[in-house]
Amino acid sequence: MAESTLRVKVNQGILRSDTEEVSSDWKGSQRGEGCVLDFYTAMVLEQRGFQVRAGSVSTPVVGDVVITDQVCEMAAEAPTGLTLMPIFFNFGLNLAAATLFEVALKSRPWTTAITFTTAFTPLPLYIGGVGALSRAFVDAAGGVDVGVNEDLTLDRLHYHWAQPIAAGAYTTTATWEPIAPPCLNARAILYVQIGADTTGPSYFATINYFELPTASLS
């Protein structure tokens, strides 16, 4: 009878819960497929996922008039030794009477301290999980200042949503979920700009990101 050199252990009914540093048999299905855990799910289960959000219930935050260099509406800063990986960005505009809408998610190396009015404690995506090591900021109308102007040779543009006309025959909600999330090695800043002409758009927005020690990456 043929034999393999790799066997997995069937574990479908009662899941195991081994402790750190203990050898654990590779889980298999009753058919012999090896069970695997993708990077994203592993990260959230390990309590490495965090969220920065703006707006709640029926109270949106109002963006900038117009999108302005150096300032933004949401930001997260990775301190030395930490890497941020943004994995999800979602916004919905519920008032959009102006024109020339711009919603952008960018990152840049840290140059100078972020100035702000309102700090935001990132929410662990694992409810009850460990606190974030990064710092975050949320403010209306360009109230978060990342310290320097955007530079095409330094700032990464991860996502950009634009619309020339007032809310009408188009969807005012968008989501970014990258297949290859950028690695923002500290010190670095992740930031979101939401602006329009004549009147700032009202929005609800969320960014989710992973935190990993840079030493574990490079």
Add this chain to the structure above:
Amino acid sequence: MTTQIQGIVNQDSPRSESDGNWIDLKVSKRGEACVLDFYIAAALEQRAFQVRAGALSAPLVGDVVITDQVCEMATESGTGLTIMPVELSIAINLGGGTLHEYAAKSRPWTTAITGTSFTALPMYLGGIAARSLSYVSAAGGVDVGANEDLLLDRLHYHFAQPIAMGAWEGLALWNPIAPPPIAGRSIFYVQIAADTTGPSYFAHYNFIEMSTVNIS
């Protein structure tokens, strides 16, 4: 020096080994190793469930306007249980109001949910029942017991639209690449509302249930 890993080709007659036994790794007839990702494994292990609202030509009608503390659908993970929402779909078939807001959020449990109970459907037909408790009700009929708090409530997905239904797509879909582990006691909830007239909707969300001890 060589490394040799061999599996067993098993394409025609799937095996059915019992829990706790070793089994040869399955490979295709070409030699690719067969793997099962976390989500499919959870579904096959009967750990996936669905909460739904609206059937056939009878949608539910959402709130006027989105209101703090209340929602249209919710699931509570009890102590020792973690739920992971993996899909949310909201389809609007009447949207005469303005200022539409559809949101999926979660929060630590504070007080008992009130509303009409919904027995979560096992995604594995005939599978075991959910241990979590779910609720579905129109027009903000489910009360999660506490106001939204920016320091506690996670906002997983938000769909907003200022104007009445027209040439915008009345479909909100959330398929997270990293579903949040909502460790009990906690609540996952969905709000669907608009100004002046509640939107009529068909909605469902699917979630995975797992004992928290198997995670952390």
